[in-house]
Amino acid sequence: MPLDTISTYAQTLLRQDGRRWNELRRITASISTQPSSDGSSLxxxxxxxxxxxxxxxxxxxxRGQRDNTNATVETEINVASFAQMDRRRRVRNDKRIQELQSTVSSAFQSHLFTHLYPRSTISISLHVLSLDGALLVACLNAASLALVDAGIPMPSILAAISSGSVTPTDDSSTRPExxxxxNNVEEQELPFLSIATVSGHPGSEDKVSVLTMESRCQIGGANSKLESMMATGVDGCKQVRRKMEDVIRKHGAKVLQGRK
Known part of the structure; x- marks a missing residue:
């Protein structure tokens, strides 16, 4: 069955799942889901x-660690065989998994206050139970919440989202939106990027911490897609960060209520 995101969007200005261009999918989260670990999230x-x-x-x-002044962040990602329709099992030496692990580790290596824990290791373990697009985005957001639950200091919550571009008509002069x-269907059809930001100082703009793009995209010219995708992604990260902060506040209130 052919993908028809472009034709559907041109007629209704709605995507296949009924969302408008700037609407997020439903996001739910909880922390302290695994009491045996130092920090956890779902x-x-x-x-x-x-x-x-x-x-x-x-x-x-x-062994082999050269930096004795900062903690080292390690990441392991496991994708369940039942997470996708094809039920393809991903092994640890899968190139895609290794790239994701490296991206997550690098993002938090520079984001966390690792200098407070010299000669130490912070291990992040991610288990993908269901996959319908935004794999890197979901891993970054889940890891950010789990690190907050573990009490590891950071300047702000790192929030991520994906952003794409669609041209409503076949006319090359039409400006892409x-x-x-x-979701997974849209990622297979449209150019997209994954972006993560952290909050700046009061009164300053958010800072881009992670930016990855795995598809070709027009950069220059009047119909450049990259700038609009990045601007939309930065705004989307703010929405995701607000939802993550709400989860943390509710969990904190629950803990305080339990102590009383």
Whole structure:
């Protein structure tokens, strides 16, 4: 069955799941889901579900570790065989998984206050239970919540979202329109990027922490897609951050209520 996101959007200005261009999928999250770990979270974005556990910081110099002044962030991602329709099993040396692990580790290596834990290791374990697009985005958001639950200090919550671009008509002169939070079908058909931002100082703009793009996209010219996709993504990250902050506040209120 052919994909028809472009033709459907041109007629109704609605996507196949009924969302407008700037609407997020339903996001739900909870933290402290695994009491045996130092920090944990369960995040769903649409039909994508990720469970994250954080261990550490654990003292002890890892073999081959050169930096003795900062903690080292390690990431492991496991995609369940039943997470997708094709039930394809991803092994640990899968190139795509290795790239995702490296991206998540690099993002939090520079974001966390790792200098407070020299010669230590922070381990992030991500389990993908259901996958319908936005894999990197969901992993970053779930890890951010789990790190907050573990009490590891950071300047702000790192929030991520995906952003794409669709041209409503076949006319090459038509200006492409950005769309927010792509599902798996849209990712297969449209150019998209994944972006994560952190809050700046009061009165300053958010800072882009992660930006990855795995499809070709027009950059220059009057119909440039990249700028609109990035602007839409930055605004989307603000929406996601507000939802994540609400989850943390509700959990904190619940903990305080339990202590009383």
């Amino acid at each position: 995040l769903t974005m649409g039909n994508t579900m990720v469970l994250c556990t954080v261990t550490g910081p654990r003292e002890g110099n890892r 950005p769309i927010l939070d792509l």
